[in-house]
Amino acid sequence: MCLVFLLIVVLFRGDVRAAVGLWLSSSAYSHGLLILPVFAFMLWAKRAELRGFSPRPTLWGGAIILAFGGVWVLSTLSGVAEAAQFAIVGMIQGVLLTQLGWRLYGLLLLPFGYLWLLVPSGEFLVPMLQSFTAHAAARLLELVGIDNFLDGLTIEVASGTYLVAPGCAGLNFVLAALATALAYAELVYRTWGRRLAFVLGMVVLAVAGNALRVFLIIAIAHLIEDVGNIADDHILYGWAFFSVLLLGGMALGVRWRQDHGPGKIPPRERSAPRAAILSATAVAAVLVILAPALVWVMWSAEARAALALPVLSCGVLGKLAADPEWSADVAEVDSLAAIDCGGNGHRIHFVMAALDRPVRRGKLVGVERWVGAGDGWTRIARQVAAEPIGGLQVPVQKDLEANGHRRRVIWSLFWTGDGWHRPGWPVALADLKAELAGHRHAVLVMAATSADSGEAAAAEALHDFLSGQSAAFDTLSGRGR
Structure with a gap:
């Protein structure tokens, strides 16, 4: 074995x-x-x-x-x-x-x-955990008399502003609670009913405990008027608080323990x-x-013909020097073309990345995380909506990212097989279908701009810019068909 x-x-x-x-x-x-x-x-x-x-x-x-x-x-x-x-x-x-x-x-x-x-999984839970944590923490602040304003995942109080980022969602606490609870349930209980009840109870405790942790961080920082130190050490405080909750849950659970005992030893099987x-x-x-x-x-198998990316243009905007926050060398793609454009009060980074090789690590699913990576940037919101671009309703993944007080908006479009596809499983299935058919050409299109002056203005700038890229998109359509 x-x-x-x-x-x-x-x-x-x-x-x-x-x-x-x-x-x-x-x-x-x-x-x-x-x-x-x-x-x-x-x-x-x-x-x-x-x-x-x-x-x-x-x-x-x-x-x-x-x-x-x-x-x-x-x-x-x-x-x-x-x-x-x-x-x-x-x-x-x-x-x-x-x-x-x-x-x-x-x-x-x-x-x-x-x-x-053993499988590192659960990232899909982060948006739900973020939303619950933000709303629960804001409600707890209201209950203790601390006025606050909840704007999405941002909680504003008189002493400062707090963002419930993905790292504050509590996924680490939930997974750690699940791993601990399963092992504990196996060692302490004998019936599946008690095992299931204990595991569910510990997961609920982890989710609620994370919301309580965020509430306490904000409340204490507000009362002592020391936002910086409390916020900087929140991970350390969080694990200490979570450890106390975990030990408390196990101490309570032991009250219903079922001793395994030696039991009756069955006759030895042949x-x-x-x-x-x-x-x-x-x-x-x-x-x-x-x-x-x-x-x-x-x-x-023999290598397939590579997709020649179009020469990118800024359209009515002017061409700028490359933005150092965006890498020109991404190992997960086969070829990449990028250009930085400026004008009308906006600076837009435009990139197209092609994936041609069969059976490789870099696939269209999730590759935007590598292409658009930047030190210090954290995604705080994501939505998918159809945008009228080039006469078509194109599914666009819209990310809002934060780096300190800075904000940026990134739009990602996914082309594979026969056209544009909605990110997630639709892209994965379309990419798989094209792969099996032997004519796979997958392309990620990304455009990003600063949202410091407002998300609506950034979104409008990106829409206008992409609407003017008909030549680049026509190249994809011709190749895809």
Whole structure:
């Protein structure tokens, strides 16, 4: 079994490396470093219950390996890294079932399920958590008599202004609470009802606790009139506060504990023949290899004709020197063209990035994060709306970002296969369809400008600028068809 797991790590090392990188670089996913040690402890804690049980290999696990292998192939082709990482854990579940059999796998269902937390996931929850935190904190301020004004995710009080940024949404607390609660529930409770109730209670406690944390930071800073120091140390204070909440939740949960006890030791099962175990191992290894082998065949195919990006123009605006905050070298794309334009009180950065190579890390889904990256900038709002550009209703992803007191608006448009597509799954599916058809040309179009003078003025400037880029967009249409 260990050899098959090692084979998975080697074959899917790119996805594994990406997941580990997020564990090390993002506080929201740092709990991933503890999942395997905690998983090992959960297995060790069940050693008495497992006495007498022997592996009974089943080939039904092979169907799970094949199914998740297919998911991995599709996720890799469409560039959805999160789905690919989930697929790898799914293949691990299939290997476990193949080699252990239904009975042992069922007894270890929760520890094995704990492995899903290896995948750094949950970013889609951030907007909802931000909104809840901002509204709950503002309501709590009202209840204690502190006048405030809530503008989206910004809370204004007499002593200062506070932004509930993505890092303040509490995703890190929610995921840490989930990981802790699942392990605690496995060790302390025996029935699934109590386990589920405790896990849900801890997640709710984490969400509510984060809103309470933001409220306390604002309230204390307002009362002592020391906004800077409190705001700067909010992460340290937050983890200390969250740790107290977590310990309090576990102390309360122990009141309903269910001692596992030694229980009745079942008669020792007859072990499966050694040949059956070796055959199951070989089958699992072969099935694991199939998915990356298929992708390797596609990857080694002849290179497709690259898309020639158009020469970008500023239209009625004047051309400016390049903005140093935007990189001209983005490893996740195959080619990139950029230009900076100025006039009418606005400076606009315009960029087109093409992705042509089959089966590569850089895909149209999420690539705007690499192209538009800038040190110190944090997204505080996002919406998707159709804009009339070039006679078409084009889906546009509109991001509002902040860097201190500065603001900027970025519009992102996604072209792949046969036209413009809505960001998210529609883009991923259209990109996958074009990839499988063998005529994939994916292009990201981005335009950005400062919003310091107002978001409405910035949006109007971007719309007018993109509406004048008919020549560049016609090039895409001709190539796409």
